[in-house]
Amino acid sequence: MNVVLRPAVARDLDFLTDLYAEEDVRPFLAASGSYDRSGIAGRLAQDPHDGGLLVVELDGQPGGAMAWELKNRRSGIAHVTGIAVHPDFRGRRLADAAARLLQHHLIRKLGFHRIELEIYGFNDRAQRHAERAGFVWEGVKRQAYARDGGWVDGVLYALIAEDLEPPP
Numbered sequence: 001m002n003v004v005l006r007p008a009v010a011r012d013l014d015f016l017t018d019l020y021a022e023e024d025v026r027p028f029l030a031a032s033g034s035y036d037r038s039g040i041a042g043r044l045a046q047d048p049h050d051g052g053l054l055v056v057e058l059d060g061q062p063g064g065a066m067a068w069e070l071k072n073r074r075s076g077i078a079h080v081t082g083i084a085v086h087p088d089f090r091g092r093r094l095a096d097a098a099a100r101l102l103q104h105h106l107i108r109k110l111g112f113h114r115i116e117l118e119i120y121g122f123n124d125r126a127q128r129h130a131e132r133a134g135f136v137w138e139g140v141k142r143q144a145y146a147r148d149g150g151w152v153d154g155v156l157y158a159l160i161a162e163d164l165e166p167p168p
Contacts, residue, residue, distance in 0.1 A: 001058065003097040005105070008044055008053040008065065015055070015062050016040045025084045028123050031147060033082065043067065053082070056098040063089035066098060068106060068115075076113035078106050083126065099133035100165070107161050114160050120145070121153030130157045134165060 008016060019025060020035035029035055034042065043053040051069035055062050064085035071077040080102065085095050106112045117135055119126045131137070135157035143151035 001092065001097070003094060003101065004057040005054050005098050005101040006057065008055045010044060012055050012062065013037065013041060013044070016053070016065055019065055019084050019086055022087065024087055028120065028126060029084070030081060031145065035082070054102070056085070056094060058089055058092065058094055063094055064098065066102060068102065071116060076111065078112045078115050080115055080117045093132070095129050096133045099129070103134065103159055103164055107164050114158055117157040119155045119157065120147070121155050127155055134163060135159045136163060
């Protein structure tokens with residue numbers, strides 16, 4: 001399995017728009033995120049020192065996406081968001097492999113010390129992914145987000161430089 005993580009470019013806009021609109025993807029993304037065509041296009045123009053939207057390829061085919069953003073420059077903290085795998089590519093641990101590539105990129109190449117991730121409490125699949133990818137459970141923000149007429153928890157995970165496994 002050849003997994004590549006690369007910066008998203010303009011030619012990826014249709015793929016990303018369709019991916020983030022998938023009925024089995026959208027409910028699990030942050031409600032506050034901008035995952036429509038104009039929001040995605042805005043991410044493509046983002047300063048690469050402040051974050052990045054990335055396409056996950058499997059054997060040369062786009063199969064998913066993830067993004068990161070600078071959370072705290074002084075303390076070297078990045079926040080990962082927008083993780084999505086197209087339904088046709090599920091079951092192959094594509095997100096796990098891509099997460100490890102992103103961890104190495106952020107910590108080893110860009111010099112971040114800490115990578116944070118927050119997942120809705122109802123998203124068991126994403127929580128299992130976070131743990132398989134080496135993120136450490138840090139806690140729960142109880143009833144932190146208004147969603148679908150109720151309140152949902154945010155489950156916090158992080159990985160620090162000392163947690164990082166050797167390169168894949």
